[in-house]
Amino acid sequence: xxxxxxxxxxxxxxxxxxxxxxxxxxLVRSQLRLALSVALGFLVALVGLALLLALWPDIxxxxxxxxxxxxxxxxxGVYPLMLATAILFNRAAARNEARYRKxxxx
Amino acid sequence: MNTALSLAAIAAVCxxxxxxxxxxxxxxxxxxxxxxxxxxxxxxxxxxxIGGEYLSAASFLGVAGLIVLAGQDALxxxxxxxxxxxxxxxxVAAPLRRSGAYTLPDFAQIRLGGRAVRTTTGALxxxxxxxxxxxxxxxxxxxxxxxxxxxxxxxAGLVMTVVCVTVLSGGMxxxxxxxxxxxxxxxxxxxxxxxxxxxxxGATGISPTAxxxxxxxxxxxxxxxxxxxxxxxxxxxxxxxxxxxxxxxRFYTNPDGPSARRTTVLVVGLLSLFYxxxxxxxxxxxxxxxxxxxxxxxxxxxxxxxxxxxxxxxGDLLGALVLGGAFASFLSTSSGLVVSxxxxxxxxxxxxxxxxxxxxxxxxxxxxxxxxxxxxSNALAGSVGAVxxxxxxxxxxxxxxxxxxxxxxxxxxxxxxxxxAIACGTALLSAAAFxxxxxxxxxxxxxxxxxxxxxxxAVMVGASRxxxxxxxxxxxxxxxxxHTPES
Numbered sequence: 001x002x003x004x005x006x007x008x009x010x011x012x013x014x015x016x017x018x019x020x021x022x023x024x025x026x027l028v029r030s031q032l033r034l035a036l037s038v039a040l041g042f043l044v045a046l047v048g049l050a051l052l053l054a055l056w057p058d059i060x061x062x063x064x065x066x067x068x069x070x071x072x073x074x075x076x077g078v079y080p081l082m083l084a085t086a087i088l089f090n091r092a093a094a095r096n097e098a099r100y101r102k103x104x105x106x
Numbered sequence: 107m108n109t110a111l112s113l114a115a116i117a118a119v120c121x122x123x124x125x126x127x128x129x130x131x132x133x134x135x136x137x138x139x140x141x142x143x144x145x146x147x148x149x150x151x152x153x154x155x156i157g158g159e160y161l162s163a164a165s166f167l168g169v170a171g172l173i174v175l176a177g178q179d180a181l182x183x184x185x186x187x188x189x190x191x192x193x194x195x196x197x198v199a200a201p202l203r204r205s206g207a208y209t210l211p212d213f214a215q216i217r218l219g220g221r222a223v224r225t226t227t228g229a230l231x232x233x234x235x236x237x238x239x240x241x242x243x244x245x246x247x248x249x250x251x252x253x254x255x256x257x258x259x260x261x262a263g264l265v266m267t268v269v270c271v272t273v274l275s276g277g278m279x280x281x282x283x284x285x286x287x288x289x290x291x292x293x294x295x296x297x298x299x300x301x302x303x304x305x306x307x308g309a310t311g312i313s314p315t316a317x318x319x320x321x322x323x324x325x326x327x328x329x330x331x332x333x334x335x336x337x338x339x340x341x342x343x344x345x346x347x348x349x350x351x352x353x354x355x356r357f358y359t360n361p362d363g364p365s366a367r368r369t370t371v372l373v374v375g376l377l378s379l380f381y382x383x384x385x386x387x388x389x390x391x392x393x394x395x396x397x398x399x400x401x402x403x404x405x406x407x408x409x410x411x412x413x414x415x416x417x418x419x420x421g422d423l424l425g426a427l428v429l430g431g432a433f434a435s436f437l438s439t440s441s442g443l444v445v446s447x448x449x450x451x452x453x454x455x456x457x458x459x460x461x462x463x464x465x466x467x468x469x470x471x472x473x474x475x476x477x478x479x480x481x482x483s484n485a486l487a488g489s490v491g492a493v494x495x496x497x498x499x500x501x502x503x504x505x506x507x508x509x510x511x512x513x514x515x516x517x518x519x520x521x522x523x524x525x526x527a528i529a530c531g532t533a534l535l536s537a538a539a540f541x542x543x544x545x546x547x548x549x550x551x552x553x554x555x556x557x558x559x560x561x562x563x564a565v566m567v568g569a570s571r572x573x574x575x576x577x578x579x580x581x582x583x584x585x586x587x588x589h590t591p592e593s
Contacts, residue, residue, distance in 0.1 A: 024586045031589060035196040042192065046185075050336060052177075060321075066313065074181035075385045079378035082192050086371045087185050089196060094364060097591040102213050104590075 020104065028099040031093060038089050045081065049073060108422035112253035115430035119291070120268045121435055123582040126284050127272040131368035134294070153372035155282045156356045158289035159221050160373075161380060162186075162238075162488035163245025163405075166292060166432050168383065171405035172488075173388025174395060179322070179336060180388065184381035188374060189530035190347025195370040198348055200363035200497050201509045208358055210351060210501060212519055217508045218516040226452045226520050228509050229353045230500050232529060234493060236474045238350070241489045245405070246436045252406045253429055258563050262478050265433070270443045270471040273448065282359065288438040289376065295431025296383035299424040303390065306416055314390060321392075335553045339491060342555035346494025350499030352442035355449065362592045387411055388391040397491055408432070434487035444470045492534050499526035499558040502565050509588060512581050514566070517573040522566025530558040 053059065062069040087093045139225040143386045167188060211228040233258045243262035250261030272284065347353060360366040382509065391398070391407035394414050398404045408429055413421040428537035436553075448466035456462020507514045533554035537543070543551065 019580045020188050020586070024582070024590060027129045028510070028585060028589045039193065039196050041188070046189075046340065047337075050333075050340075054333065071181070071321055071389075072177060074178065075183065076382065078185050079188065079381070082188055083371075083375050083378055086192055086195055090371050093200070094369060097364075103589055 021098060022102050027096065030096050033091070034092055034096060038092075042082075042085055046078075049078070077080060108426065109254045110204055111422050111426040111576065112429050114497065115426035116250070116253075116264075116451070119433045119437070120264070120429045123284055123434075124275075125273055126287060127262060138533075143192050144344055148373060149360070151282060151286050152359055152369045153358060153376055154289045155285035156353065156369065156373045157232065157293070157376040158285035158378070158434075158438045159352055159356065159381065159442035160350075160439070161248040161292055162490065163242045163432070163436055165381070166296075166435040167245055167249070167383065167405045167408055168488075168490065169384040170388035170391055170407045171398075173385065174391040174404045174407050175399050176281070179390070181385065182340060182342070184220060184338055184377075184385065186343025186494075188377040189340075189344050189348070189379060191374050192372055193344050194348055194353070195374070198354075198505055198509065199357060199366045199370045200327075202505070202587050203357050203360050203366035204352065204363045204590075204592070207354070208355075209446065210295060210349075210354060210504075211450055211452065213508065214504060214516075214519065217588075218320045220516040223516040223519050225454070226451050226523055227501070227504065230449050230523060232470075233383075233448045233527075234349070234497050234501070235351050235443045235470065236449075236477065237496070237577070238352075238490070238493045239474035241493075242436045242440045242483060243444075243475065243480075244489070246433070247478070248274050248405055249404065249409060249432050249436075250405065252409055257477055262475060265436045265440055266471045266475045268437055269444055272441055273444050273516050275466050285438050285442060288434040289380075291434045292431045293380055295385070295434070296380075296408070296426045297386065299428055300383055300386055301423055302420065303412055303415045314393070321389075332549065334549055334556065336552035338495075338549075338556035341551070341559060342491060342495040342498050345498035345502045345559060346496075346555075349497035349529060351420045351450070352439070353448040355442075355446040362480050364591070379570055384408060390415070409546070440474075451462050494532070494554070495555040495558070496530050498555055499530040499562045502559070506572075507563070508568055511567075511570075512585065514571050515570045517571045518568075518570025520567035525565040526558055526562030528556050529561055533558065549578070 036100045053073075057071055064072060138319070169180065169184050172183060202213065203218055205213050207216055207229075210231050211224045214227040215224045243265060246261035246265040247258035248261070250256045250264070251258060297574060304314060324583075357366050357369075360369055387408045390411050391404075394411055395407045398410070409425060409432065412424040412428060415421070416424060444467060447470040448463055450461070451466035451469060452462035456465060503522050503526065508519070511544050533551045535552075537551035539546065542547075
């Protein structure tokens with residue numbers, strides 16, 4: 001049941017260091033807070049869209065080049081939103097890591 | 107469809123796949139090469155490879171087929187398939203890469219320790235991988251049946267043979283090149299016919315949407331899923347991607363955490379670009395392929411639309427191009443799954459040697475082939491959705507809680523995964539065995555994700571609270587490894 005070399009963690013952290021552990025914990029907390037809030041925002045947008053389409057049937061009369069607005073929103077509109085969310089999250093996560101690096105070096 | 111051209115297109119895709127794989131043979135020598143391409147793959151290559159691997163029969167054929175069947179509700183499928191990568195980016199990409207694990211069982215062992223959790227995870231990865239290969243083979247059987255009138259076992263057998271040879275000859279390194287090539291092949295093989303189809307419709311003054319009539323409700327056979335069904339489906343697709351073994355194995359080939367994140371952002375972009383095409387084909391199919399749902403071959407929409415609109419030699423040529431792309435999607439997803447399942451089996455049973463990997467590869471090709479031959483074909487997007495619900499209820503809680511919650515214990519992880527597997531598996535099997543259940547029970551069983559995912563999470567957290575974790579020091583070490591930047 002052995003994994004190939006490299007699957008076992010090489011000991012990156014040396015002796016237990018309370019200060020270092022504190023920094024790691026606050027990094028994990030800030031990354032989790034970031035990920036959860038982005039995920040929540042995205043979910044609210046998706047569920048809101050689903051509810052809007054379910055509760056406002058007249059929206060089907062709005063058409064662009066014969067295509068109803070709901071089809072445009074679900075078939076095209078959601079994708080740029082996802083890509084923008086991904087890019088912004090990636091920047092923010094990298095910023096959190098840069099801040100950690102700065103603090104941990106001191 | 108023109109039989110000779112169709113067979114030529116399939117032969118060309120199979121030959122190109124094998125050729126690239128065999129060229130990879132020269133540079134793949136060590137065990138490391140076999141498993142993760144020595145971790146030197148650049149984000150663009152890796153993102154194309156992930157896209158190539160992920161866009162399966164369900165995406166290439168199933169999305170358009172479902173749009174013809176169910177109309178607007180079907181648009182949630184590609185949204186879910188893409189948003190799954192957003193969730194992967196938010197919660198899993200960088201920490202998973204930093205864990206340094208080759209496979210999910212490796213991750214479970216590094217994070218939690220102990221054999222039980224490793225074995226449980228390994229068994230689930232193998233089950234998920236095999237179940238996911240089956241719809242690919244059904245897709246191949248359908249495509250070869252439509253194109254050349256071949257019986258079902260020919261298409262399924264052909265795909266599994268090419269996959270087996272490809273994986274045996276080069277392992278992961280050549281697979282990365284093959285997959286990256288296949289993403290672009292799939293994109294082009296849908297984009298070029300679509301452009302020609304739209305130009306022809308424009309020139310002859312026929313509206314591609316039948317003046318908007320294409321957007322009406324679907325035929326009665328495949329009416330929408332209802333609100334509960336839609337929400338359950340979105341949850342399954344969002345969270346199921348997190349546990350897909352052939353997707354996760356790709357993250358180990360990134361050089362470091364930030365590049366794993368960049369790769370995932372690129373994947374979201376590549377998928378967004380691709381899904382516009384099957385959606386467009388689905389809308390065309392609602393005008394030009396309305397007879398398919400009744401024949402039970404709605405999934406063939408993408409294959410038949412070019413021929414029906416263009417006709418003649420142009421229609422035959424472009425139809426053959428689409429067929430080639432479809433075979434690329436069966437081949438790429440199946441080979442990705444075979445690599446990851448074989449990796450897990452060979453580590454578990456054969457101590458991770460190259461010879462063990464080869465035995466495991468043959469094993470992971472034959473079992474799903476047998477399953478595909480004895481099982482009937484469903485709507486492709488639907489049967490893949492069931493696999494997503496299963497991974498979301500088993501492997502996804504392990505990953506999310508393992509990465510973000512210090513309190514997870516190995517007993518808790520096993521309890522949660524087993525509960526999720528039993529609940530979701532039983533629900534899906536009963537839905538398949540008793541199709542005539544009354545409405546509330548039928549929806550709960552056929553779309554179980556909305557209740558089995560919370561159940562698996564709750565059991566995992568509850569059982570972890572009741573058992574003792576590893577020492578604080580060990581958890582500190584692992585958390586630092588997962589979350590701190592490399593340099």
